Amino acid sequence: MRKVPKRDLDKKFEQEHDAVFKRLDCLACANCCKTTSPIFKEQDIKRLAKLFKKKPVEFIEEYLRVDEDNDYVLKSSPCPFLMEDNKCFVYDVRPQACSEYPHTNRKNMYQILDLTYQNTLVCPAVAKIVTNLKEKN
Numbered sequence: 001m002r003k004v005p006k007r008d009l010d011k012k013f014e015q016e017h018d019a020v021f022k023r024l025d026c027l028a029c030a031n032c033c034k035t036t037s038p039i040f041k042e043q044d045i046k047r048l049a050k051l052f053k054k055k056p057v058e059f060i061e062e063y064l065r066v067d068e069d070n071d072y073v074l075k076s077s078p079c080p081f082l083m084e085d086n087k088c089f090v091y092d093v094r095p096q097a098c099s100e101y102p103h104t105n106r107k108n109m110y111q112i113l114d115l116t117y118q119n120t121l122v123c124p125a126v127a128k129i130v131t132n133l134k135e136k137n
Contacts, residue, residue, distance in 0.1 A: 030086035038097030
């Protein structure tokens with residue numbers, strides 16, 4: 001992927017992202033919600049605290065911890081908001097990192113290629129997207 005010109009990389013990822021997600025249902029997997037934690041930004045915490053009728057500090061105390069990068073992340077896995085049917089209890093107000101996951105249809109993909117390769121270990125869709133792109137290049 002690093003050999004693909006930066007100006008072409010976003011378009012290639014977007015095309016593969018769209019093609020793969022036409023055939024794949026995230027609710028059949030939800031591995032991202034079962035094994036990893038998004039980063040919770042201040043605005044995410046405020047939205048979720050409001051939903052649960054808590055103060056942001058109470059939400060943090062109950063659900064979050066500070067990781068080695070000094071970011072707020074979930075205390076445990078799977079995500080406490082993941083329901084038995086793999087749907088998200090807080091979907092409408094989920095963290096920005098969740099709404100953007102798996103980050104394969106964004107701009108400046110060259111900036112997150114390392115993260116994308118890490119995500120191939122978590123998300124079958126990302127693995128398929130990267131495999132397809134490698135085969136085509």
